[in-house]
Amino acid sequence: TVTGLKYGKMLKTVVRQHKNHYLLEYKKGDALALLSEEKIRLKGQLWTKEWYIGYYHGKIGLVHTKNVLIVGKVKPNYFFGPELTTSILLEQILRPCKFLTYIYASVRTLLMENISSWRAFADALGYGNLPLAFFCRAELDSEPECVASVLEKLKEDCNNSESKDKKSFQKELMSALLKMDCQGLVVKLIQDFVLLTTAVEVSQRWRELAEKLAKVSKQQMDAYEAPHQDKNGAVDSEAMWKPAYDFMLTWSNQMGDSYRDVTQELHIGLDKMKNPITKRWKHLTGTLILVNSLEILRAAAFSPQEEYDDYAL
DSSP states (O other): OOOSOEEEEESSOBOOSSOOTTBOOBOTTOEEEESOSOOEEEEOSSSEEEEEEEEETTEEEEEEGGGEEEEESSOOTTOOSOOOOHHHHHHHHTGGGGGSOOOHHHHHHHHHHHOOOHHHHHHHTTOTTOOGGGTOSSOOOSHHHHHHHHHHHHHHHHHOTTSSSOOOHHHHHHHHHHHTTOHHHHHHHHHHHHHHHHHHHHGGGHHHHHHHHSOOOHHHHHHHHGGGOOTTSOOOGGGTHHHHHHHHHHHHHHHOSOHHHHHHHHHHHHHTSSSOGGGTOTHHHHHHHHHHHHHHHHHHHSOTTSOOOOOOO
């Protein structure tokens, strides 16, 4: 069970005309749990507001800060719904992962460089007690190659469309890494996925986004497109995600180390665009919830006295 939550009382009833899986609906007078008092900024129907991550009637989502009266750490007797457990938290915050785009080769390289035990990785993915021969026919010399063969097996299983409960590669991978307490690696992958997905989604409108995120001159924008031009000096519309992605990577590096800030500023930048993609593509909101819930999940899942060798967050 997740402990250390604060509780709040709803000051008004909210029923949303435009349903959004990541924004909660609630009744006045009801109680909800707050995962933290950190505020997230994103656009509501009309303007940018501040939101808390709440847990209400078994569902995690955002709630407008002005609609909640924080009542303290004691759970009110009018709090309904299941207790918040680490498994509920994990399942719900990973929901947007399956909607994020990724480059398999990049994921493979990152995992080969950072996972020290193929056995621990296989166990976390649910392949417990299976021998290495189950994952690869050839004799593998190195631990990184063994890790890659386990990853390949996961990809095959997720792409096997005959299975009824089709699994998401991205979600299964993140879930396993979090169970291994590799949060630093999860953060790196999520950020890469988010930047790539945004580049693909904005595509030809990337210059408009670049103006919102950073004061980028026309010359600089042209320079991003130059390597991707065809012989007529134009970038094919299908390839427009490439300069967009190059820009996103440069911009995020300039933002520094805070993965939360990158996702937050990206969301605000997208919200400012004319006819923003965040109106129809809601999963960046879900990703914002995810990156802001990781520390709460980690604190609940791993007791502080246990030692884990992992990257600094």
